Amino acid sequence: MSGHGTPIPMTSHPCGPLTGTAEVPGDKSISHRSLILGAMAVGETRISGLLEGEDVLDTAKAMRAFGAEVTDHGGGEWSVHGVGVGGFAEPDQVIDCGNSGTGVRLIMGAMATSPITATFTGDASLNKRPMARVTDPLALFGTQSVGRNGGRLPMTIVGAADPIPVRYEVPVPSAQVKSAVLLAGLNAPGKTVVIEKEATRDHSERMLAGFGAEITVEDTDEGRVITLTGRPELKPQVIAVPRDPSSAAFPVCAALITPGSDVLVPGIGLNPTRAGLFTTLREMGADLTYENEREEGGEPVADLRAKYSPNMKGISVPPERAASMIDEYPVLSVVAANATGTMMMGGVKELRVKESDRIDAMARGLRANGVTVDEGDDWWSVEGLGIGGVPGGGICESFLDHRIAMSFMVMGMGAKKAVSVDDGGPIATSFPIFEPLMTGLGAKLLRDNRPV
Numbered sequence: 001m002s003g004h005g006t007p008i009p010m011t012s013h014p015c016g017p018l019t020g021t022a023e024v025p026g027d028k029s030i031s032h033r034s035l036i037l038g039a040m041a042v043g044e045t046r047i048s049g050l051l052e053g054e055d056v057l058d059t060a061k062a063m064r065a066f067g068a069e070v071t072d073h074g075g076g077e078w079s080v081h082g083v084g085v086g087g088f089a090e091p092d093q094v095i096d097c098g099n100s101g102t103g104v105r106l107i108m109g110a111m112a113t114s115p116i117t118a119t120f121t122g123d124a125s126l127n128k129r130p131m132a133r134v135t136d137p138l139a140l141f142g143t144q145s146v147g148r149n150g151g152r153l154p155m156t157i158v159g160a161a162d163p164i165p166v167r168y169e170v171p172v173p174s175a176q177v178k179s180a181v182l183l184a185g186l187n188a189p190g191k192t193v194v195i196e197k198e199a200t201r202d203h204s205e206r207m208l209a210g211f212g213a214e215i216t217v218e219d220t221d222e223g224r225v226i227t228l229t230g231r232p233e234l235k236p237q238v239i240a241v242p243r244d245p246s247s248a249a250f251p252v253c254a255a256l257i258t259p260g261s262d263v264l265v266p267g268i269g270l271n272p273t274r275a276g277l278f279t280t281l282r283e284m285g286a287d288l289t290y291e292n293e294r295e296e297g298g299e300p301v302a303d304l305r306a307k308y309s310p311n312m313k314g315i316s317v318p319p320e321r322a323a324s325m326i327d328e329y330p331v332l333s334v335v336a337a338n339a340t341g342t343m344m345m346g347g348v349k350e351l352r353v354k355e356s357d358r359i360d361a362m363a364r365g366l367r368a369n370g371v372t373v374d375e376g377d378d379w380w381s382v383e384g385l386g387i388g389g390v391p392g393g394g395i396c397e398s399f400l401d402h403r404i405a406m407s408f409m410v411m412g413m414g415a416k417k418a419v420s421v422d423d424g425g426p427i428a429t430s431f432p433i434f435e436p437l438m439t440g441l442g443a444k445l446l447r448d449n450r451p452v
Contacts, residue, residue, distance in 0.1 A: 010405070010424035012412025013444040014392070017260030017308070020441050022251035026051040026076065026241035027269050028430055029203050030299075032102050033179070034239045035059050036110050037211050038080030039068035040087075040186065043236035047078045050241055054429045055100035062107050065091040066118075076241075085234060086187040090116040094154070097122045099355060099400070099429045102176055104153070105134045109180030112143040113163035113187035121154040125355050125400035125426075131155055133172070134180045140166045141184050165190035165230060169223075172350065173323040175200040175273075178226070182208065182215075188230040196224040200323045201273040206298050210237055242269035242301050246327045247431050249277055250406050251441060253331045255306035256286050257338040257387060257414035263441060264291075266303040276325030277332060278304070284312040284339055310387045312339040319347025326350055330362050330407040336382040337371045337390050338414055349378035355426075356399035365396030365408050369419055393417035402426040406434060413443055 026049040036059065038045030050056065060070045060078070067089035069081035083089070088111050095118055097104035104120050108131075111118055121127065132151030139145070141163040147155030165188045168181050178194050182204055185192025205226060208215050214229035248268045255261035270278070270290070281288050287307040294301050314336055322345075325332070329345055336343030351358040359380050363373040370391030372383040392415030398405040405424045412419030424447070427434050435445055445451075 005425060007423035008425040009420060009422055009448055010409060011418050011420040011446045011449065012409040013418040013446070014415060015258065015413050015442055015444045017262070018251070018255050018258050018413070018441040018443060019262050022263055022265045022437055022441060024243050024247040024251065024265060024437070025053065025431060025433060027244040028053065028055060028246065029102065029201060030241050031056045032059050032106060033203055033207050034241060035063050035070065035080060036106055036183065037207055037234060038236065039063040039066065039082050040085050040110060041082040041211055041234035041236045042084045043082065045080045045082065045236040045239065047080065047239045047241065049076050050078050051244065052076065053432050054098050055103055058096065058098040058100055059103040059107065062095045062097065062103070065093065065095055066111065082234070082236065085231060086114055088114045088116055091118050094119045094121055097126060099123050099126055099426060101126060101129055101355070105131070105176040105180050106183060108134055108157055109138065109183035112138040112157060112159055112184040113141050114159045115161040117156060117158045119154060119156045123400065127153045130353055133174065133177050137166065137168045137177065137181050138184055140168065141188055143184070163188040165192045167193040169195040173198040173200050174350065175204070179204040182226065182228055185228045185230055186213065186232070190230055192228045192230060194226045195222050198320060198323050199224050199273060201271065203271070210298060211235060240296055242296055242299050243267045245269050245274050245277070248304060249328045249331050250410055250431070250434065251438065252288065252304055252306040253335050254410045254413050254438065254443065256281065256288070256309045256312065256335060259308055261308045263306050264303060265306065267301055268304050270300045270302050273324050276321045277328035280315070280317055280321070280325065280332065281335065283315055284335070285309060286312055314339045314341035314343035314382070314384045316344040317346070322347040322350070327403060330358055330403050331410055333362050333366060333382050334407050334411045336384055337366060337411070338387050339384040340386050341384050343382045343384060344379070345381065346379040348380070354401070356401040356404060358401065358404065361397065361399045361401060361404045362407065365394065365404070368394030368396055369411065369415065388414065388416065390415040391417065392419050395420045395422065398423045398426060400426050402429045402431065406431065409438070409445060
């Protein structure tokens with residue numbers, strides 16, 4: 001049963017060349033943060049290019065519940081009239097964050113140092129995911145939390161009436177945990193310090209600085225030390241959201257494994273903390289080029305051109321690169337199955353606690369389609385069969401995970417036989433135009449054996 005209603009079985013058939021321009025949606029990470037920081041600023045923040053997937057729309061609803069005025073002007077244009085740092089009102093109803101781990105964890109952080117109480121829930125997938133990784137550091141500010149066994153949703157957060165600043169070393173590489181602590185630190189007096197042993201995506205730091213917060217980032221022997229001065233007055237911004245590199249991964253990878261393909265994916269954010277997949281693909285021998293490189297809204301951006309690449313080879317991905325491509329490993333494993341040799345992916349234990357256990361989910365689906373996979377707690381490997389060598393013909397479980405579903409749809413495009421997933425409904429959480437975009441390039445996708 002999908003967390004989004006009746007399951008939607010989907011099948012991807014082998015297809016001809018994928019050609020054209022793939023205009024993927026706005027970046028999900030930046031979209032979430034734009035709404036939350038806009039709600040914590042004083043005045044009106046204008047946002048263009050917002051991702052209008054279910055995850056982000058749930059965050060918009062949550063910001064309204066906390067008292068911000070959030071308006072959809074159509075065409076990805078939104079405005080947020082904020083209530084200021086510490087100005088959140090207590091919600092009247094339970095906050096439903098749907099499938100979004102990013103949304104719920106960042107919102108918990110944003111309200112954790114205000115003297116209000118809020119209860120959070122989500123869909124069947126989100127309610128299985130661990131929240132203690134966020135609530136433990138938030139407790140250091142004076143916040144209280146009560147949830148289900150194992151620190152799971154539904155969960156009630158009681159904000160700290162008299163918060164204190166925190167110095168916190170993040171135990172696992174997680175931009176969500178880091179960002180939750182920084183957002184909580186906004187309404188704590190003094191300086192809140194977060195230390196990362198491994199750098200993770202830095203959208204929060206960039207955006208906090210853009211909104212006028214006093215924040216410094218320093219590389220030291222301890223790691224990456226981020227220092228935030230609390231209780232600033234955040235200034236409203238005009239934000240153009242770049243297109244999402246995690247969404248771009250799917251048309252890019254599909255083009256690489258489908259004979260004759262040539263796909264342009266314009267306006268993709270290439271923040272160094274997010275671009276690990278594209279670096280890895282190029283090291284494998286992918287014909288993937290950056291065109292029209294530029295900077296927009298403080299973020300590096302380029303147009304990506306991906307062409308059919310029949311001579312890719314499996315490599316060992318450096319473990320320290322994992323944080324910059326953690327969401328892209330599922331679709332990378334599909335490319336690995338179409339390369340030659342062994343693809344080794346280590347330092348990826350974070351994949352075990354995403355929307356699903358992504359290592360297990362991909363291993364099961366790959367095996368069901370004739371691919372050999374080995375795995376451990378924090379690593380996995382895929383034996384490449386070469387371009388066109390994946391047998392296909394299997395039915396895969398998506399485990400309510402949008403990226404698992406899309407990865408297997410990509411695999412079907414270059415396999416010998418069609419590949420199916422039991423439920424493609426969760427795709428709408430992050431990439432609501434995935435099906436029309438891919439079919440527009442030439443993919444053959446079916447829902448319940450009917451053309452999309």
